[in-house]
Structure formats: structure tokens, C-alpha cells
Amino acid sequence: MTDPESADVNERSTARYRDYGVSDGCRRALVRWVVVPSWVLLGFLVVTFAVVRATGVSVPPSYRYAPFLVSIVVFGLPHGAVDHLVPARLRDEKPDLVSVGRVMAVYTVLVVMYAVVWFVAPGLAFVFFIGLTLYHWGQGDLHASLGFLRTNLGSRLGRAVTLVSRGSMPMLVPLLAFPEEYRDVADAVIRVFDPRGAETIAFAFEPAFRFSVGVFLVVFVSATVYLSRSSFEAGELALLGVYFATVPPILAVGFYFCFWHSTRHIGRLIALDPVAVSHVEDGNATRALLRFGRDAAPLTAGAVVIFAALWLVASPPATVEGFFALYLILLAALTLPHAGVVTLMDRVQRVW
Ligand SMILES: CC1=C(/C=C/C(C)=C/C=C/C(C)=C/C=C/C=C(C)/C=C/C=C(C)/C=C/C2=C(C)CCCC2(C)C)C(C)(C)CCC1
Numbered sequence: 001m002t003d004p005e006s007a008d009v010n011e012r013s014t015a016r017y018r019d020y021g022v023s024d025g026c027r028r029a030l031v032r033w034v035v036v037p038s039w040v041l042l043g044f045l046v047v048t049f050a051v052v053r054a055t056g057v058s059v060p061p062s063y064r065y066a067p068f069l070v071s072i073v074v075f076g077l078p079h080g081a082v083d084h085l086v087p088a089r090l091r092d093e094k095p096d097l098v099s100v101g102r103v104m105a106v107y108t109v110l111v112v113m114y115a116v117v118w119f120v121a122p123g124l125a126f127v128f129f130i131g132l133t134l135y136h137w138g139q140g141d142l143h144a145s146l147g148f149l150r151t152n153l154g155s156r157l158g159r160a161v162t163l164v165s166r167g168s169m170p171m172l173v174p175l176l177a178f179p180e181e182y183r184d185v186a187d188a189v190i191r192v193f194d195p196r197g198a199e200t201i202a203f204a205f206e207p208a209f210r211f212s213v214g215v216f217l218v219v220f221v222s223a224t225v226y227l228s229r230s231s232f233e234a235g236e237l238a239l240l241g242v243y244f245a246t247v248p249p250i251l252a253v254g255f256y257f258c259f260w261h262s263t264r265h266i267g268r269l270i271a272l273d274p275v276a277v278s279h280v281e282d283g284n285a286t287r288a289l290l291r292f293g294r295d296a297a298p299l300t301a302g303a304v305v306i307f308a309a310l311w312l313v314a315s316p317p318a319t320v321e322g323f324f325a326l327y328l329i330l331l332a333a334l335t336l337p338h339a340g341v342v343t344l345m346d347r348v349q350r351v352w
């Protein structure tokens, strides 16, 4: 005979797997508080910048950095700062010293390893960063598509193609629409370690390479729309495509990072925390968000300390551009282990 308590736990776990870790009660709240606001914000920015372009009004360039600056405390940096609690929560257990210690150790090894690559081969480290971000932001969107919008991406091929298309929007569309700014960012970042800057990856800005990227995007986006047969999927891809082709890239990527990728991921984390889920299901989403903020505060501060240490070691130019370039390098180093934790979530929550 099955003991009723374990039958209940099993039933709950099966429901969580089936729903990609997002219960129906949570899903409705997440669509309302996370998904719809992100559509409104990106739509608003598209219209604003279409008007700005049409009227020739100039926006002072330093504003471009505002969302990245905000991301240090709001959503961006904190979205990864509860990674140490995730593996235990995925097992329906309370995080303890061992589970947290394990994540800390893996994080430290990967961050240090990748930081070394930045010092030794910055051009290569940059290209890897773009590929890694494509994967990680694609996996985040794929989960939101399945878990929040309940799109019906039945096959593994459909999911893989969707991941690539989604991640390509922020990483590749700006290369086609704003090659100069793309080059400037690459240059500032690589220059922290190598005075040749973007020259080391000159191939990426050649017309033939950009043409191939264009073909790649058309093939993957068409395949995603065909395989998903979902108007949500097609609609979000269209919104992202137009957004990254219209809004200046540093601003566009910054807003997307805070108010699209990070907010979706925080929603996914809230759905994984039983206490936060009960707040959401009682209609108190703010309490769930505050609980997340409390969990995320210590290691957000920890990441800021790592940033300060990196500043002392790399000593970039003391300008807004220098600050931004080093912040991107910090994000790159953190993204490697962070994407590993999210890959574990994907596996346990049956995205694959
Ligand atoms: C847990 C832990 C911790 C913490 C952590 C954290 C806090 C995390 C986070 C994480 C994160 C926070 C992540 C992020 C990510 C991000 C990204 C990934 C980004 C990217 C970007 C890009 C890549 C961009 C670029 C560009 C621009 C901007 C413009 C145009 C051009 C281009 C596209 C180039 C510590 C270490 C303390 C300790 C150990 C444990």
C-alpha cells in the first residue's frame, strides 16, 4: 500500500514537472505581473524610438547606460543571487550548508576559470560571452514560453530551435541593425585587457559574416514559427525583433536584461519557493517579491564586492564606458555558473 503522504508529494511533484515548475495559480499572476508589463514596456520603447528617429531628436548618449546601472540593484544582478538556494529547492528540500557550499564552490571555480580566459584571450572570451548569452537568454525565454504562456512546443527539435531564435534576438539583431554601436561595445570590453580591442574580432563586422547572420536568423525564426504553431511565440519573436532593430542597443539590451529576462527568471524562482507560492496564490505577489529580495540581498552585495576586486585588478578607464565595460565582464563571469544552475532547473523541470 502507498503511504498517503508520499502519494501526495508524488502527485505534487508530477504536477510541478508537468507544468515546468509553475502552478496554475502562479502562472496567472506571472502573466499579469511579469509578462504583460514586459510587452507594454518594450512596445512603448519601440514607439518612442520610432518617433525619435522619424523626428531626428537626439537622445544624450549617457542615458543609454541607465538600465544597466539600475540592474546592479533592481532585478538584474539579484536575479542570479539566489542560485545557491536553487539545487536544494529543486529537490523539495530546505537549503542547508552543504547544498549552499556546493554551489559556492562550483561558482568560484567557474568564475575564476573564465576570468583567467578574459586576461589571456579577451577576443575569444568576448565571442564566447555572446554565444553563452544567446544560450542562456534563449533558455530563459523557452521556459517562460512553456511555463507561463503554455505554448505547445511538443518536440525537442522545436524547443531547441526556439531557444536559438529567442537568444538570437538580443545577441544578433543588434549586429545587423546597429553594427557601429555593437563594435564600440566589443571594443570597450576587449580593450580592458587588450589594446587592439575589436580588431581581434574584425571578422564579425565583415558584410559576408553579417549576411550569414541574417540568413541564420530568417531560417531559425521561420522554423520556430512553423514548429510552435503558436501566435504567442510568433508575437513575442516579432516584438523582440522589432525592438532590437529600433531601440539603440545598449539601452535595448539593458532594458531587456532587467525587465524581460530577469523578471521572468525571478518569477520562475518564486514559483519554486513554496512559501512565496502560497503568498502569490493568496493574491499577495508583493510579499513574494519582498521575500525574493531578502533571499537575494546578501549575494547581490557579494557580487558587488567581486566587481570592486575586479576593478582593482583590471583598472579600466575611470569613465562611464570603462565602468560599463567592466560590469559586462563581471556579468560574463557570473553567467557561466548561473547558466549551469538554470540548465539544472531546465532538466529537473522537464523542459527537455
Ligand atoms: C550565487 C553566488 C554568487 C552570486 C551570483 C550572482 C549575483 C549571479 C548573477 C548573475 C547575473 C547577474 C548574470 C547576468 C547575466 C547578464 C548577461 C549575460 C548580459 C549580457 C549582455 C551582453 C552580452 C550585451 C552586449 C551588448 C550590448 C550591451 C550592446 C550591443 C552589443 C552587445 C550585444 C555586444 C556569488 C558569486 C556572490 C558567490 C557564489 C554564489
Ligand SMILES: [Fe+2]
Pocket (backbone or CB within 6 Å): 079, 080, 136, 140, 261, 265, 338
Ligand atoms: Fe539569467
